[in-house]
Amino acid sequence: MAKDLHVVLVPYVAFGHLLPFFHLSVALAKAGIHVSFISTPRNIQRLPKVPLELSAFINLVAFPLQIVNGSSLPEGADNTFDVSLEKEKDLKAAYDLLCHPFKQFIANESPNWIGVDVFPHWAIDIANDFCIPVFCFSIVSAATRVFVGPPEYLTGDGLKIVRPSPESLTSPPEWVTFPSSVVAARRGSEANDYYYNFFNGDMSKRIAKILKGCKALVIRSCKEIEGEYLEVLVKIFQKPVFPVGLLPPDQQERRDYGEEWLKTFKWLDQQKPKSVVFVGFGSSCKLSKDQVHEIAYGLELSNLPFLWSLVKSEIADDIDVLPPSFINNTAGRGLVCIGWAPQVEILANPAIGGSLFHGGWGSVIENLRYGHRLIVLPLNFDQGFNARLIVDKGLAIQVEQNEDRSFSRNAITKGLRRAMVSEEGNQIGIKAAELAAVVNNPTLHQEHYIAEFVQYLKNGVAATQN
Incomplete structure (x- = not known):
C-alpha cells in the first residue's frame, strides 16, 4: 500500500517554505511514499539535489509563473528573495494563477493526498472537486501556530471580534492556560505588524480557508521541544495534529563552491x-x-x-x-x-x-x-x-x-x-x-514521527477504498 501512495505537495514560493516542503518530501520518500513537489522551474533548480536512491519516489513538477497584467514583477522573479516586500503582492497574484495547471495536474494524476502551505487557498476547492483529502503542512513552530489560533479567530466567523487591536495581541490568547511569554506579541512593531498584515485581510482569509478545509495539521516540530504547545494545538483544532519531527537537512559533503x-x-x-x-x-x-x-x-x-x-x-x-x-x-x-x-x-x-x-x-x-x-x-x-x-x-x-x-x-x-x-x-x-x-536522532524523527504520519495517510486511503 505505502509504495503506491501518492502525495502532492504545494509550497509557497519562498525559501523558508520551499526547503521544509522539500525535506518533508525526502522524509516521505524514505518511507516509500511517492511525492510530486509543485513549484516553478527556477525554484526547482534552486532546491538541493534529490538523493539518488530516492529519485524514483520524488517528482519535481515545474509550472511557470503567469504574470498578471499590470504587474511590476522584475523579469525572472519567482521567489520572495527576488522581490521587495512592496512587490510581493504581485508575486502572490502570479502564484495564485498556478491554480490552473495545478487543477489539470490533479485531474490527470488523481493523487491520494494533497499537502498544502498556508498560501494556496485555491487548492482546497480543487481538492474538493476531485474528492481528495488535504493536510496542511505548517512550516512555522507550534508556538507560532498556537498564537495564530483556530481558523474562526482569524476571520471572526460566528464570533465577536476577539482581537480588536494590536494591543490585544500582547497577552497570551485565551486557549493558552499556562504561563507563557512566548505566544504574546511584543508591544510596538511586532504587535502592529501581526495585527495589520496578518489578522486583517487577505492573509487571515487564506489561512482560515486552508485550516478549515484540511483533514489534518502537520507541524515541523517535536514533543521534545514544543510538547506543551502541540497539546494546545490538538485542543483548539479538534482534528488530527501530527508533529513530523524537525526535518533537519541531510548532512552534506563539503563541495567545491569556488x-x-x-x-x-x-x-x-x-x-x-x-x-x-x-x-x-x-x-x-x-x-x-x-x-x-x-x-x-x-x-x-x-x-x-x-x-x-x-x-x-x-x-x-x-x-x-x-x-x-x-x-x-x-x-x-x-x-x-x-x-x-x-x-x-x-x-x-x-x-x-x-x-x-x-x-x-x-x-x-x-x-x-x-x-x-x-x-x-x-x-x-x-x-x-x-x-x-x-x-x-x-x-x-x-x-x-x-x-x-x-x-x-x-x-x-x-x-x-x-x-x-x-x-x-x-x-x-x-x-x-x-x-x-x-x-540528530533518526529513529525518533523518521521511525517515530514520520512513520506515525505515514500510517495516518495510509489509513485515510484505506478508509476511502472501503
Missing part, C-alpha cells in the same frame, strides 16, 4: 573548536545600512572571532555596506562574505560555536542540530515567537531591542559575550548539546 569559499573554509579549519560566531540573517531579512553598521560595530567591540554571511541588502553598492574601518579593525579574527553562503556546511564546521541570526524556524533547527549557542535578533515574521521559545527553553540569548525592533551595537556586543564567554553561555552550550542529540 576559490573564495575554499579560502573561507581553510580559515575556518584553522580556528579553535567552538570559538567562531556565525552571523547570518538568511534571504528573508533585508537589512538596512544602519542595521548592518550596528551589527558590524557590535562584532568589532565583542572581540570574538566571526564569519559573517551578508546577503546583499537593499543598499545599492556593496562597497557601502560596511563601516569604512571595519575590515581593517577586525582583520585576522573575522571574515565577511557578501552573497549566498553554504550555511549548512558552515554550521557543521567544528570551529563554529555560536550563531547570531534572526530566529527563523528553519535556522533554529539547523543550528540546534550542531549544538551551537544561539544569539537571536528577531526582525520580522514569526521570528519573535521562535526567539522567545528558545530563550524560554534555555537555548539562546536574545539581543535587547526597542519597541520598534531597533537595536544598538552595545546590545549586539552584550548578547554575543553573554552567549560565548560567560557562565550563562556555558549552560546554554550544555543544553544545546543535549538537544542536538534529539535533533
Whole structure:
C-alpha cells in the first residue's frame, strides 16, 4: 500500500517554505511514499539535489509563473528573495494563477493526498472537486501556530471580534492556560505588524480557508521541544495534529563552491573548536545600512572571532555596506562574505560555536542540530515567537531591542559575550548539546514521527477504498 501512495505537495514560493516542503518530501520518500513537489522551474533548480536512491519516489513538477497584467514583477522573479516586500503582492497574484495547471495536474494524476502551505487557498476547492483529502503542512513552530489560533479567530466567523487591536495581541490568547511569554506579541512593531498584515485581510482569509478545509495539521516540530504547545494545538483544532519531527537537512559533503569559499573554509579549519560566531540573517531579512553598521560595530567591540554571511541588502553598492574601518579593525579574527553562503556546511564546521541570526524556524533547527549557542535578533515574521521559545527553553540569548525592533551595537556586543564567554553561555552550550542529540536522532524523527504520519495517510486511503 505505502509504495503506491501518492502525495502532492504545494509550497509557497519562498525559501523558508520551499526547503521544509522539500525535506518533508525526502522524509516521505524514505518511507516509500511517492511525492510530486509543485513549484516553478527556477525554484526547482534552486532546491538541493534529490538523493539518488530516492529519485524514483520524488517528482519535481515545474509550472511557470503567469504574470498578471499590470504587474511590476522584475523579469525572472519567482521567489520572495527576488522581490521587495512592496512587490510581493504581485508575486502572490502570479502564484495564485498556478491554480490552473495545478487543477489539470490533479485531474490527470488523481493523487491520494494533497499537502498544502498556508498560501494556496485555491487548492482546497480543487481538492474538493476531485474528492481528495488535504493536510496542511505548517512550516512555522507550534508556538507560532498556537498564537495564530483556530481558523474562526482569524476571520471572526460566528464570533465577536476577539482581537480588536494590536494591543490585544500582547497577552497570551485565551486557549493558552499556562504561563507563557512566548505566544504574546511584543508591544510596538511586532504587535502592529501581526495585527495589520496578518489578522486583517487577505492573509487571515487564506489561512482560515486552508485550516478549515484540511483533514489534518502537520507541524515541523517535536514533543521534545514544543510538547506543551502541540497539546494546545490538538485542543483548539479538534482534528488530527501530527508533529513530523524537525526535518533537519541531510548532512552534506563539503563541495567545491569556488576559490573564495575554499579560502573561507581553510580559515575556518584553522580556528579553535567552538570559538567562531556565525552571523547570518538568511534571504528573508533585508537589512538596512544602519542595521548592518550596528551589527558590524557590535562584532568589532565583542572581540570574538566571526564569519559573517551578508546577503546583499537593499543598499545599492556593496562597497557601502560596511563601516569604512571595519575590515581593517577586525582583520585576522573575522571574515565577511557578501552573497549566498553554504550555511549548512558552515554550521557543521567544528570551529563554529555560536550563531547570531534572526530566529527563523528553519535556522533554529539547523543550528540546534550542531549544538551551537544561539544569539537571536528577531526582525520580522514569526521570528519573535521562535526567539522567545528558545530563550524560554534555555537555548539562546536574545539581543535587547526597542519597541520598534531597533537595536544598538552595545546590545549586539552584550548578547554575543553573554552567549560565548560567560557562565550563562556555558549552560546554554550544555543544553544545546543535549538537544542536538534529539535533533540528530533518526529513529525518533523518521521511525517515530514520520512513520506515525505515514500510517495516518495510509489509513485515510484505506478508509476511502472501503
